[in-house]
Amino acid sequence: MADLLQSFGIDWRLLIIQAVNFGVLLVALTYFLYKPVLNILDERRKKIEQGVKDASDAKHELENAELKAGEIIGQASGKAEEIVLNAKGVAEQKGQEIISEAQVRSERIEADAKARAQEVAKRALDGSNEEIARTAILAAERLLKKKLN
Numbered sequence: 001m002a003d004l005l006q007s008f009g010i011d012w013r014l015l016i017i018q019a020v021n022f023g024v025l026l027v028a029l030t031y032f033l034y035k036p037v038l039n040i041l042d043e044r045r046k047k048i049e050q051g052v053k054d055a056s057d058a059k060h061e062l063e064n065a066e067l068k069a070g071e072i073i074g075q076a077s078g079k080a081e082e083i084v085l086n087a088k089g090v091a092e093q094k095g096q097e098i099i100s101e102a103q104v105r106s107e108r109i110e111a112d113a114k115a116r117a118q119e120v121a122k123r124a125l126d127g128s129n130e131e132i133a134r135t136a137i138l139a140a141e142r143l144l145k146k147k148l149n
Contacts, residue, residue, distance in 0.1 A: 002012070
């Protein structure tokens with residue numbers, strides 16, 4: 001076999017040294033390059049899996065938040081309708097109170113105006129009665145003066 005290796009120009013000592021060098025290089029590359037690259041790839045895979053999991057969790061939380069928001073909006077609209085109905089009732093009650101107050105005031109003003117009108121009419125009647133009485137007295141005086149003259 002040694003003749004065969006020499007016929008091809010292969011030195012068995014160099015072949016062994018090259019095999020040892022290849023083994024050392026293989027161990028060095030495995031330790032310094034292959035394992036760190038595998039670790040980096042494993043870390044990236046874990047980060048990607050965590051990102052997918054986080055996205056899925058966020059999607060579920062979003063769906064829950066949307067459901068809760070819908071419930072809250074429904075409750076708020078129900079409360080708003082109730083508040084509006086209560087406000088309408090209070091407004092109608094206040095309106096009725098204002099109307100009744102205005103009617104009472106108008107009745108008072110009307111009664112006061114009638115009383116003043118009656119008083120003015122009474123004064124005018126009293127004044128005209130006095131005037132008629134004076135005129136009658138003057139007419140009587142003239143008649144008496146004519147008869148006496």
